[in-house]
Amino acid sequence: MGSVWDPPFMEAYKNLLEKKEETRNNNNNNEVVADVVEECELPVIDLSQLEAREEEAREECKSQIARASEEWGFFQVVNHGISGDILKRLRWEEEKAFKEPFDVKTREENNYFSAGAYRWGSPTATCIKQLSWSEAFHIPLTDIIASNNNNDNNNNNIPSNNNTLRLIMEHFASRVSKLAERIAEILAEKMGDKSSFIKENCLPDTCYMRLNRYPACPVRARCGDEIINGLMAHTDSDFLTILYQDHQVGGLQLVKDGKWIAVKPNPEALIVNIGDLFQAYSNGLYKSVYHRVVTNPISERFSTAYFFCPSSDTVIDSFTKPSLYRKFNFREYRQQVRHDVCTLGSKIGLPRFLLTHHHHQPA
Numbered sequence: 001m002g003s004v005w006d007p008p009f010m011e012a013y014k015n016l017l018e019k020k021e022e023t024r025n026n027n028n029n030n031e032v033v034a035d036v037v038e039e040c041e042l043p044v045i046d047l048s049q050l051e052a053r054e055e056e057a058r059e060e061c062k063s064q065i066a067r068a069s070e071e072w073g074f075f076q077v078v079n080h081g082i083s084g085d086i087l088k089r090l091r092w093e094e095e096k097a098f099k100e101p102f103d104v105k106t107r108e109e110n111n112y113f114s115a116g117a118y119r120w121g122s123p124t125a126t127c128i129k130q131l132s133w134s135e136a137f138h139i140p141l142t143d144i145i146a147s148n149n150n151n152d153n154n155n156n157n158i159p160s161n162n163n164t165l166r167l168i169m170e171h172f173a174s175r176v177s178k179l180a181e182r183i184a185e186i187l188a189e190k191m192g193d194k195s196s197f198i199k200e201n202c203l204p205d206t207c208y209m210r211l212n213r214y215p216a217c218p219v220r221a222r223c224g225d226e227i228i229n230g231l232m233a234h235t236d237s238d239f240l241t242i243l244y245q246d247h248q249v250g251g252l253q254l255v256k257d258g259k260w261i262a263v264k265p266n267p268e269a270l271i272v273n274i275g276d277l278f279q280a281y282s283n284g285l286y287k288s289v290y291h292r293v294v295t296n297p298i299s300e301r302f303s304t305a306y307f308f309c310p311s312s313d314t315v316i317d318s319f320t321k322p323s324l325y326r327k328f329n330f331r332e333y334r335q336q337v338r339h340d341v342c343t344l345g346s347k348i349g350l351p352r353f354l355l356t357h358h359h360h361q362p363a
């Protein structure tokens with residue numbers, strides 16, 4: 001199976017897949033959710049209303065954003081200002097980049113982006129739930145913006161066919177970063193925050209883009225009731241994420257009221273989700289919810305995510321008191337996540353920072 005561009009998932013996951021009978025039962029993943037999946041339309045918010053003449057309409061739109069962030073942690077936006085043409089070209093260029101041979105993608109000197117941008121699978125997985133049947137280019141925005149100022153003679157280690165990808169990514173990034181900032185400001189405003197904390201700390205050059213590809217996964221059937229994820233269940237470690245997902249091939253699922261829900265793809269919409277930092281900053285008002293991507297046995301899937309992040313030194317202290325979480329800076333948070341992924345196979349995230357003594361119930 002597989003092609004020259006697919007990562008060697010089968011070889012990498014062979015042991016875990018064979019061991020599945022014993023790993024199934026000792027998987028003490030305490031994110032307990034029923035595995036019956038309903039398909040559901042996420043709230044759809046028309047952003048053109050932010051430009052409405054009547055203040056009431058503008059405020060109603062802002063309230064919808066805040067409400068969806070409290071109740072779902074996820075919503076879709078339409079009339080978001082990023083043209084279908086840009087999105088289509090991005091998708092096309094993305095596919096070209098992923099369809100370089102696997103050994104080219106992993107070769108640092110010949111990469112599309114800086115060393116280390118290309119990632120695949122979940123090397124530290126300890127059980128089937130932690131597998132990710134996907135590959136990604138994880139790119140700091142500085143890489144994309146900087147490329148713009150370079151002349152051809154400065155980046156002779158970059159193959160020329162990536163210029164169109166870079167160009168289209170730059171287009172997309174400049175628009176999506178404004179969108180992310182706007183939504184974040186609305187969310188801050190709606191929780192009563194009049195400071196410029198988010199605006200000051202989340203600049204485009206501390207943000208990231210991630211191109212995801214989920215190859216078709218033929219193994220699913222053989223695993224019976226055990227689902228192989230395209231991307232394992234996780235929360236995002238940022239303030240918020242804007243996602244452009246393939247609308248032909250769905251697969252994104254999220255937890256709502258303790259159940260997995262499949263997101264019905266909407267070709268007009270971008271998806272916005274709250275990340276851990278907004279949950280901490282809003283003191284639990286806005287929800288950073290678990291989501292995952294399930295694999296498709298026949299079709300590959302692509303997505304592009306924009307992670308709205310602060311600088312590493314930014315201290316996240318909840319806006320309201322008493323705080324659910326202890327203060328932390330973003331560097332510390334990421335280090336904890338990395339440590340947990342290495343030692344446990346998946347991240348713990350915000351629960352690590354809970355001030356548990358506040359709500360300890362006597363027996």
Ligand SMILES: O=C(O)CCC(=O)C(=O)O
Nearest residue numbers: 210212245252293303305
């Ligand atoms: O591909 C998707 O739909 C989701 C991607 C995602 O959750 C992520 O990159 O953090």
Ligand SMILES: [Fe+2]
Nearest residue numbers: 234235236291
């Ligand atoms: Fe995510």
